[in-house]
Structure formats: structure tokens, C-alpha cells
Amino acid sequence: MNAASNRQHFRGMLAGQRLRITRQREAVLGVLAEAGAPLTVESVYLKLRERDAAICLSTVYRILATLAGKGLVTKSSTPADHRSRFALTTDRHCHHLVCLGCDRRVPIADCPLKELEQALHRNTNFAISGHTLEIYGYCPACQETNA
Amino acid sequence: MNAASNRQHFRGMLAGQRLRITRQREAVLGVLAEAGAPLTVESVYLKLRERDAAICLSTVYRILATLAGKGLVTKSSTPADHRSRFALTTDRHCHHLVCLGCDRRVPIADCPLKELEQALHRNTNFAISGHTLEIYGYCPACQETNA
DNA sequence: GTAACTGCAAACCCTTTGCAGCCCC
DNA sequence: GGGGCTGCAAAGGGTTTGCAGTTAC
Numbered sequence: 001m002n003a004a005s006n007r008q009h010f011r012g013m014l015a016g017q018r019l020r021i022t023r024q025r026e027a028v029l030g031v032l033a034e035a036g037a038p039l040t041v042e043s044v045y046l047k048l049r050e051r052d053a054a055i056c057l058s059t060v061y062r063i064l065a066t067l068a069g070k071g072l073v074t075k076s077s078t079p080a081d082h083r084s085r086f087a088l089t090t091d092r093h094c095h096h097l098v099c100l101g102c103d104r105r106v107p108i109a110d111c112p113l114k115e116l117e118q119a120l121h122r123n124t125n126f127a128i129s130g131h132t133l134e135i136y137g138y139c140p141a142c143q144e145t146n147a
Numbered sequence: 148m149n150a151a152s153n154r155q156h157f158r159g160m161l162a163g164q165r166l167r168i169t170r171q172r173e174a175v176l177g178v179l180a181e182a183g184a185p186l187t188v189e190s191v192y193l194k195l196r197e198r199d200a201a202i203c204l205s206t207v208y209r210i211l212a213t214l215a216g217k218g219l220v221t222k223s224s225t226p227a228d229h230r231s232r233f234a235l236t237t238d239r240h241c242h243h244l245v246c247l248g249c250d251r252r253v254p255i256a257d258c259p260l261k262e263l264e265q266a267l268h269r270n271t272n273f274a275i276s277g278h279t280l281e282i283y284g285y286c287p288a289c290q291e292t293n294a
Numbered sequence: 295g296t297a298a299c300t301g302c303a304a305a306c307c308c309t310t311t312g313c314a315g316c317c318c319c
Numbered sequence: 320g321g322g323g324c325t326g327c328a329a330a331g332g333g334t335t336t337g338c339a340g341t342t343a344c
Contacts, residue, residue, distance in 0.1 A: 020298060041334085056301045061334065063299095082229055082308085083333065097267055097275075101327050106267055106271060108263075116259055117282060124253060127283035128244075135264060137275035165317050167323060188308080203326045209307065210324095229333085230308065 006033060017070040027053045028063050029072075029088070037105045038076050038085035063115075078134060095133045101142030108135070153180060164217040174200045175210045176235070184243070184252045185223050194229035225281060242280045248289030252272075255282070 010029040015020050031040065031047045039047075046058045064086045067073040074089045078098060097106040117128045157176040161168050165225040176195045179186065186194075192207045211233045221236045225245065244253040264275045 011161050021300065023301070024342075028191075054301095058302080058335075059300055062336095063260045065335090077224070077229070082224070084229075091151065097271060097273055099273070100276065106243045108267065108303095112259055112263055113280075113282070116255075118283065120255065124244060125287045126244055126246070126253075127290050128282060129247065130284070131280065131282040133260075133278065133280045135260070135275060135278040137273045137277070169318070169324065201326095205327080206325055207311075212310095213324095258322070 006030065007044075010093070017072065019066065019070065024053075024055050024059055025067075027051075027055065027138070028060060030065070032073060032086065032088045037059055038074075038087040040083045040085050044086070076132065076134075095135070098136045099139040099142055100136050101138050102114050104122055106137055106139075153177065160219055160263055166213065166217065171200075171202050171206055172210055172214075173273065174202065175207060175214070176196075179220060179235045182234070184254075185221075185234040187230045187232050189230070191233070191278045205281065223279070242282070245281055246286040247283050248285050251286050253286075 010026050010033075011021050013029065014025055014097050019025065027048055028044060031044050035047075040061055041064060042056070045055070046065070048055050048060070064073060064075075068075045068086065070122070071089055073086045076085050076087070077083075078085065090119050095108045095111060096106075098109055099105075102103065112129055113133065118130065120126060121128055152232055154173065154177075155278055157180075158238060160176065161172055163244050166172065175191060178191050182194075186280055188204070188207055191211070192204050195202050195207070201250060211220060211222070215222045216232065218234070218236055220233045221235070221247060223232050224230070224278055228291050239258065240258050242255045245251070258280070260280065264278070
């Protein structure tokens with residue numbers, strides 16, 4: 001997808017949720033689209049500053065909270081790191097294998113929890129709305145470094 | 148287990164890790180033992196105050212950090228809540244079904260991830276050190292309240 | 295024009311830390 | 320007695336908020 005069509009896509013996403021199209025919101029969506037993986041609020045902010053986008057950190061927070069509320073981005077949090085991370089919401093539900101050394105993230109193809117959730121609903125009558133799953137460890141490169 | 152034997156047990160846990168036995172540490176262990184589920188630092192602190200135990204919040208933080216370092220308690224963090232929680236370390240590895248309405252936590256018997264972790268290790272050569280899994284939704288009572 | 299949005303700075307919550315005094319060993 | 324532990328208060332990091340000015344519609 002090129003820059004121009006990306007931009008059209010972002011505008012459609014915002015308009016579809018009755019959100020105003022602002023330079024800042026487009027820029028945040030652009031950074032998340034390029035990243036592909038969940039980013040901390042601070043790194044979104046820093047990437048924007050690198051590309052000379054004038055924006056305030058609290059605005060990044062507000063934009064991400066708004067977009068998360070509309071479901072356009074998804075918030076996640078890592079153990080061993082108290083900062084929130086955000087990524088564009090994808091249709092595909094997916095988890096990550098996270099390296100505790102270098103923060104590299106490898107997507108995991110399947111979600112093994114659908115059956116478990118159905119069983120839990122039957123057993124407990126909870127209305128299950130979601131789950132978090134993250135597997136962490138050290139990638140081959142970081143294992144060598146720390147050895 | 149009655150109060151006296153609990154107390155003996157706590158002393159053994161502390162001494163076994165070469166930690167000094169203090170009134171505050173015994174009290175923190177007592178609160179966690181009664182709770183059974185992971186507690187926030189603040190709720191540990193409040194429960195101690197309720198029972199007239201003179202203790203400072205930062206001491207609770209320090210005690211829990213120390214005990215977690217020795218493996219006597221286990222730290223966990225919930226999505227949708229940036230606060231850490233602590234529970235007595237149990238032999239049994241276990242996850243929870245959490246109610247987003249009232250914070251009630253129901254333990255889930257099995258961990259469905261052992262096989263997945265082994266497969267991931269084979270495929271990626273990551274040294275896998277752990278995972279987080281939490282399933283959330285609304286318990287029957289909260290479903291009625293919000294209906 | 296007007297409501298939504300942004301920038302700025304201050305406030306907020308959770309957590310950590312420096313230091314002086316206390317208490318377990 | 321001495322070092323580990325605690326209380327207190329202040330600082331730290333991430334996040335939220337009040338308000339005035341700006342901008343999209």
C-alpha cells in the first residue's frame with residue numbers, strides 16, 4: 001500500500017467513526033501502520049518528532065485513547081513493562097512471542113484459546129469478552145549476548 | 148491451617164531465605180494467605196491498616212519486592228489495570244478468569260500453553276521463560292446489573 | 295459559527311529511593 | 320553491636336486533565 005492510498009484509508013477509518021480528520025490523527029495512524037507491531041506511546045511520539053511532525057505527547061495519548069475507544073487501534077500491555085502499547089486493530093486475532101532482551105516481537109499464528117473460552121462460558125456463565133496472552137523469553141541473538 | 152501454624156509456616160519461609168522475621172513481613176504474608184487471590188499493593192496495605200497493623204505503604208512495596216525476588220510471592224499484572232498484584236507462590240501454575248465489573252477472579256484449572264510453548268521453542272529457538280494469560284469478561288451477577 | 299480537537303502545563307497515580315532511626319540476629 | 324529493615328517524605332515515570340487557543344466541519 002503506498003502513501004497516498006494509506007492516507008485515503010486513514011481518512012476513511014476516521015470518518016467512518018465520525019472522528020474529525022486532523023493532521024495529528026493521520027500522522028499517528030501512519031506511524032502505527034509502518035510499525036506493524038505494538039508501539040509504546042512514547043515511541044509513537046518520538047517517531048512523529050523525527051519526521052518533523054509538530055505534536056504534543058498528551059495529544060498522542062488522547063488520540064490513541066480515542067482510537068482505542070472506537071476500536072481502530074488495540075491497546076496492550078506487557079508484563080515486565082508497565083507502559084501501554086498500541087497497534088492498528090487487525091481483523092486477525094493474534095498473539096506475540098516477545099523477547100525480553102531486545103523487545104523483538106514474533107507473531108504467533110493461531111490462538112489456542114477459542115475452545116477454552118467456550119468451555120469456560122459453559123462452566124461459569126461468564127460473558128467472556130476477551131483475553132490477553134503473551135509468551136516471553138529470549139531470542140537466539142539475546143541468548144548469545146547474555147551467555 | 149490455623150493462625151499459629153500459619154505463623155510458624157511464615158517464619159520458616161522467611162528464615163529459609165535468610166530474611167529477617169519482622170512483624171511487618173509476617174503480617175503481609177498473613178494477608179496474602181487469607182486472600183488466596185492476587186492482591187494489589189494498596190489492598191494489602193489497607194487490609195493491614197484495618198487490622199491495626201502499623202505499617203507504611205512503601206514498606207509494603209519493599210516487602211513484596213523482596214519476597215518476589217526470593218520467589219515466595221509471585222507478581223502479576225492485569226491488563227485494564229496498570230497496578231501490580233501479588234500472591235503467595237503456589238506450586239500449581241494457574242490462570243484466572245477475571246470479571247471486568249467486580250474484579251472477581253476465578254482460577255482456571257489447566258494451563259493450555261505447555262504444548263504451544265514447546266512447539267514455539269522448536270520453531271523459533273526462543274528460550275521461553277514464561278507467559279501471561281488472562282481471560283476477562285463479566286460474571287453472571289454483573290451481567291444482570293448492567294443489563 | 296461552533297463543537298471538536300490540540301498544546302501546554304500542572305496534576306495524578308503508582309512506584310521507587312535517600313536517609314535517619316529502629317530492631318532482629 | 321551491627322547490618323538489615325522500617326518510616327517518612329520527596330522524587331520518579333507514565334498517564335490524565337483543565338483551560339485557552341486553534342481547526343475541521
